[in-house]
Amino acid sequence: MEWLAQLSPLSADISLLLVALSSLTSMISASMGIGGGTLLIMTMAQVMPAMALIPVHGMVQMGSNGGRMLMTLRHIERGALLAFIPGAVVGALVASLLLIRLPEGVLELAIAAFVLFTTWGPALPKRALGQLGTLVAGAVTTFLSSLVGASGPMVAAFIKQRSNNRQSTVATFAACMTFQHLTKAFVFGFAGFVFHEWLPLIGVMILSGVIGTWLGLRLLKRLSDNRFDLFFRLVLTALALRLVWLGAQRLLG
Template identity: 70%
Template sequence: MEGMLELLSPLSAAINLGLVLLAALTSGVSAAVGIGGGTLLIMVMAQVMPATALIPVHGMVQLGSNGGRALMTWRHIDRGLLAAFLPGVVLGALVAAWLLVRLPPGVLELCIAAFVLYSCWGPGWPRGWLGRGGTLLAGALTTFLSSLVGASGPLVGAVIKQHFGERLPRVATFAACMSFQHLTKAFIFGVAGFVFHEWLALMVAMIVAGLAGTWLGLQLLRRLSDRRFDGLFKWVLTLLALRLIWLGLGRLGV
């Protein structure tokens, strides 16, 4: 068993096993609460994986997790919003692949946190921002940011939250948007020369475990009321935003 686990990636057998189990847990969290699993996963992966592999491997695992969740809830996906989001995803991916620009450390995290907190607790965005143009811009911006910081789920979740009051359409549409966003990372990091095959076995194992976690999480989701789900979704977003503030201030040296 240990020998098989060692073959999954350049990491040790114990770490590989831990990451596979964590993939199941975090996928269940995202399915049940709507968001948060991807951020939790990348926080742990950052402690044990090389920096060069972190974002592309996390992106492929999240593609499997979100893609599975989107397939399991496909009847609830808002196809109009998804169609408006996708051109922005393509635009953001192209910019990220060719434009290597970074804001000063810490500023990016604080900007995302401010956006998320306003979306959760502010008076709401102007109606024009929720239209097709605003959704396209959100797709481009979040895809670009995702390639720099790895987990843009809180930002995409804050955008999706403005469109839905019911839990299943929110979870399904969020999963579909994130699936296409993570799919672009194969292109972005392929262009950058990342060698995916060294991590392929681990990614497949984490995706399979994530699908199991997603199925269990969706069973819990269907038992929640829309009101309770909305409260959970809002507070998880808020906690993720507070974590970004803490990271941002730390990187600014405050």
């Protein structure tokens, strides 16, 4: 347990919990397409300093999604990814320059509304799902992610409307989130966050996440597209309703 105590400013028990949770949440994201990152940040928020939460979570998610991207390369919708990346860069640059904060609760409610609409509402117009629409989605979600770290459901809901099957949805979402979290590293580095004291924990959590991803992808192969679609919608809805609850609490004080 001594080496665990050296991983970060956190206690050995908390570090062990986060390492184990990284594997579990990566398995959830790989098999269900979404949900693991939100569960991880919800837990991390209970045990980590607020200033370290979003940057450390972002780096762990970059590693976890990167591993999933490499394991599913042949299923990535490359057109969506190539349009998403420039948008993510623009969104990160704007976030690094503004670093604004919206009123408590407003951002959470806006994200929840978008997720619920794209999950259960009518399909987005083809123009919105094209290259320009994907670029805009990359910019907007990256900007929001740098503020609250909760844009994953937005990206997932958008990608689901573009993808034709579960393998493509999981692979393309993982690729987009990898590059989105990579841009956040530059945003928080620019803002002065010091990563080095958290790097050992980040590294071990990424390794644990890769193991969870491998297990989750084995489970994904056993799901039909219809069952995956149902699970994906239900998980997105649960995450959106949680944001509604959180946003309403913050807005009402």
